[in-house]
Amino acid sequence: xxxxxxxxxxxxxxxxxxxxxxxxxxxxxxxxxxxxxxxxxxxxxxxxxxxxxxxxxxxxxxxxxxxxxxxxxxxxxxxxxxxxxxxxxxxxxxxxxxxxxxxxxxxxxxxxxxxxxxxxxxxxxxxxxxxxxxxxxxxxxxxxxxxxxxxxxxxxxxxxxxxxxxxxxxxxxxxxxxxxxxxxxxxxxxxxxxxxxxxxxxxxxxxxxxxxxxxxxxxxxxxxxxxxxxxxxxxxxxxxxxxxxxxxxxxxxxxxxxxxxxxxxxxxxxxxxxxxxxxxxxxxxxxxxxxxxxxxxxxxxxxxxxxxxxxxxxxxxxxxxxxxxxxxxxxxxxxxxxxxxxxxxxxxxxxxxxxx
Numbered sequence: 538x539x540x541x542x543x544x545x546x547x548x549x550x551x552x553x554x555x556x557x558x559x560x561x562x563x564x565x566x567x568x569x570x571x572x573x574x575x576x577x578x579x580x581x582x583x584x585x586x587x588x589x590x591x592x593x594x595x596x597x598x599x600x601x602x603x604x605x606x607x608x609x610x611x612x613x614x615x616x617x618x619x620x621x622x623x624x625x626x627x628x629x630x631x632x633x634x635x636x637x638x639x640x641x642x643x644x645x646x647x648x649x650x651x652x653x654x655x656x657x658x659x660x661x662x663x664x665x666x667x668x669x670x671x672x673x674x675x676x677x678x679x680x681x682x683x684x685x686x687x688x689x690x691x692x693x694x695x696x697x698x699x700x701x702x703x704x705x706x707x708x709x710x711x712x713x714x715x716x717x718x719x720x721x722x723x724x725x726x727x728x729x730x731x732x733x734x735x736x737x738x739x740x741x742x743x744x745x746x747x748x749x750x751x752x753x754x755x756x757x758x759x760x761x762x763x764x765x766x767x768x769x770x771x772x773x774x775x776x777x778x779x780x781x782x783x784x785x786x787x788x789x790x791x792x793x794x795x796x797x798x799x800x801x802x803x804x805x806x807x808x809x810x811x812x813x814x815x816x817x818x819x820x821x822x823x824x825x826x827x828x829x830x831x832x833x834x835x836x837x838x839x840x841x842x843x844x845x846x847x848x849x850x851x852x853x854x855x856x857x858x859x860x861x862x863x864x865x866x867x868x869x870x871x872x873x874x875x876x877x878x879x880x881x882x883x884x885x886x887x888x889x890x891x892x893x
Contacts, residue, residue, distance in 0.1 A: 615824065617641060617651075623718060628710035635718045641824060643718055645686060647711070654824050658688055658722065663868035664820040664876065665832055666692035669752050669787035670699075671848040671873060672834070674841070676751040677701065680779065682738045684756035685711035690725025693754075695858040695865070703750075705734045705741040724862055742775040750779050755788040773810045782839025783813065787832055793819060793879075794827035797886040803833055804889040811835035816845045817883075817890055818876035820867075832876075848873050 603619040618639040625634040634646040642655025653661065666689050670676050675698040681689050685706035693702055706712060712735070716723040725731065734741055753776050776786050786807075791799050800817060808815045813836030822830050836843035851870045852858050859865045884891045 613826075615651075615826070617644060617654075617824070624714055626710065628708050630708050633708075633710050633714055635714060644824075645715070645719065651824050653686060653688065653719075653722070655719070655721070657823050658686075659866035660820050660822045661825075661830060662688035662692050662722070663865060664818070664872075665689060665754060665756060665787055665789065667695075667852055667868045668818055668832060668845070668873060668876065669754060669785040669834060670696055671850045671852055671870070672836075672843055672845045673751060673783065673785055674850055676850075678750045678752075679703070680705070680742075680745070680750045680753045682742075682753065682755040682757065683707075684754070686715040686719055687712075687723035687725035688719075689754055689756050690728065690731055691722060691862060692725075694725060694728045694730065695852070695855065695861040697856060697858075699730060702728070702731045703734060704731060705736060705738045707735070707737055709735050721863065739772060739775070742772070742779055745775075745779040747778055748781040748784075751781060751784050753780060753784070753786045755786070757789055770806060770810070773807060777810050777835075777837055780837045782837055783841060783843060784837050784839070785843055785845075786811065786835040788835075790817065790831040790833040792825065792827045792829050793817075793831055793883045793887075794829060797883065800831060800833075800883075801887045801889055804887065807833055807835045808889065812838040814843050814845060816877055817879065817887075818845070819879075820872075820876060846874060846877050 620637040620639050623635045623637055623643065625632070627633070631648045632646075636644050636646070638644050638654065641657065644654045645652045670679070670693065676696060677698060678701045679693055679699055681693070681702065681704040683706055684690065684704055685708055690702060690704060693699055712723075712726070712733075716726065726733065755776075773786075780786065788803075788807075790803055793800060804815060804817060814834075815836075816834045817831060818834060819829050819831045821828060834845050836845075841849075848870055852865070852868065853870060879890060
């Protein structure tokens, strides 16, 4: 999930609808509030100040172990042991870093936030791709917003019906770094159906022909920083315009354990814009905050109507899809159906999901 152009869902502290004018971003979504200057001062400043910690081994007074800590979500942190920092530079838009971890393989980090690891990337990439594409018959034209690591492209290419894959990623450095350090994901760029556009997704969609795409997949990063506009009304309206009747959108939609206020606003907004179906799904991704990530799936009005809960285009029936380039590791039709089953607390806290 890469930064693509500005992001962020502005909401009131009490979770009011995002259509209100006076809005603020909750503290749980502000990276700027996550870093404690006193902690920064004692952390591993040569890597990313405030996001690493050194621990001295009890067996060897001279041996120190370095851990990557992500305190964006107050009150909790997930640490990954760092074997070696492989890359760290600032692009025009964000800080890009790659490190070798001891348990999850190589890790891609943007602006201090884990985007993917080699061990568990399959869950996110496969779900954000196949939930929408397996919900419509024979998708042909697909747009990816963000997705500069190439993982979503890799998964789209399993669908032989697809003839055109446009991808709009704003940060060339993310693409270059992924090709160098994550070839198992970046292989998606090698498919001749892929057409890369490096630039602003807002502007790209503004000029996209009406009804061009069967599916749009928004693989953006968290709703703060350089992707704020990707969860606001004009962006969703431009996607709806670019989709054919009965076309589908899949958009990353945060964790139900941490951000029900954001989910409420996003689902409510999408139901105002997309006149077909709007659903919320989720998947387990161990290295994401709380260990889960959510997706909002939307369809435009049109026939046949889209039933996200029952895949009309099951991946098991697509020729060579299960083993294209590499074996499918997480997604299957059973997981697809189960992803839409929501815990009771989510339905209680997210009014717009109570009828799902």
